[in-house]
Amino acid sequence: MGTQAVLRTLPFAAMAAVVVLDLLAGPTLGLLPLLTLGPAFAAVTGGTRHTLLAGLVALVLAVPIAYYDRLLGGPVITITLVAIVGVTAAAVLACRLRAEGERTLANVRLVAEAVQRVLLRPVPRHAGDLRIALSYTSATAEARIGGDLYDITRGPGGVRLIVGDVQGKGLEAVETAASVVGAFREAAYDEPTLAAVGQCLEDHLARRLGGEKFVTAVLAEVHEDEIELLNYGHPPPLLLTGDGRSRRLEPREETPPLGLVALAPTGPRPYGCAFRQGDRILFYTDGVIEARGRDGAFYPLEDRAPRLLRGGDDPQITLDLLEHDLVAHVGGPLTDDAAMLLVRREHP
Numbered sequence: 176m177g178t179q180a181v182l183r184t185l186p187f188a189a190m191a192a193v194v195v196l197d198l199l200a201g202p203t204l205g206l207l208p209l210l211t212l213g214p215a216f217a218a219v220t221g222g223t224r225h226t227l228l229a230g231l232v233a234l235v236l237a238v239p240i241a242y243y244d245r246l247l248g249g250p251v252i253t254i255t256l257v258a259i260v261g262v263t264a265a266a267v268l269a270c271r272l273r274a275e276g277e278r279t280l281a282n283v284r285l286v287a288e289a290v291q292r293v294l295l296r297p298v299p300r301h302a303g304d305l306r307i308a309l310s311y312t313s314a315t316a317e318a319r320i321g322g323d324l325y326d327i328t329r330g331p332g333g334v335r336l337i338v339g340d341v342q343g344k345g346l347e348a349v350e351t352a353a354s355v356v357g358a359f360r361e362a363a364y365d366e367p368t369l370a371a372v373g374q375c376l377e378d379h380l381a382r383r384l385g386g387e388k389f390v391t392a393v394l395a396e397v398h399e400d401e402i403e404l405l406n407y408g409h410p411p412p413l414l415l416t417g418d419g420r421s422r423r424l425e426p427r428e429e430t431p432p433l434g435l436v437a438l439a440p441t442g443p444r445p446y447g448c449a450f451r452q453g454d455r456i457l458f459y460t461d462g463v464i465e466a467r468g469r470d471g472a473f474y475p476l477e478d479r480a481p482r483l484l485r486g487g488d489d490p491q492i493t494l495d496l497l498e499h500d501l502v503a504h505v506g507g508p509l510t511d512d513a514a515m516l517l518v519r520r521e522h523p
Contacts, residue, residue, distance in 0.1 A: 191234060308519075390433040458516040
């Protein structure tokens, strides 16, 4: 019997226990009012019909128990019957309000997820000598739908990509993420340098965002034997070389996120590294490294990724292994969206 089935039997088990205890204790103890536990528990474990059934069963049981306890015709049985009816009515109302709230929340989530599917269009699995894999694990906690974003396109100097995370959650964050991706697609196609793409995004967000809102992001451009990066306060990508080494691609100096760059003396400086055949670079959002296990420990990406992403001809298969390991570490639903983008360089 499943957990849900057990919970649905709980109201009737509680009323059966009241009947048995009353019979064993005799008329003096007066357990009759405890029959109201039935419809009260039913409101928690089931729906409206389940609650009404529990209330009806409680009313039916109350009469013979009252007869056994010599309470028929007295005030106790009257008060008990009124209490059962009142508790059942309140429980039914609570069930209906809960159902309406769940429908509203489900509709909001459907709208947000539909917007995210339009925003986060499928990335190409091949781009020149690059093979690309994507993992996107949505948070399941109510309104925690977030603003993780990514995109890949071709620019004048090579393949360009962005991975980012909008401050905040909900539809407003999704809207901002859509705006950033749209600005990136336009700038990445036209601008001659990666720094110029970043400046276009900063200008776009400066006009759009207000207060202290921001977007962390990593921009990248793949050249013949190297990759150029521009980091706006985002977790640094992880490089996994073909010879088995791994390291984080930290920027030379910290730079504020997009939307707050004007507060820094200078903007971010492009940096890069060799990116040769067999090398892989993992881009990710903070939902990955901030995912906590049941013991409170953060997910050890730098320890797990080199082992799980090695080998195999299909980067999507290896990235799926990493995603499954992340979910297993948490031991339940993620509390924040987690996006990962794996880029592998193959034979030209």
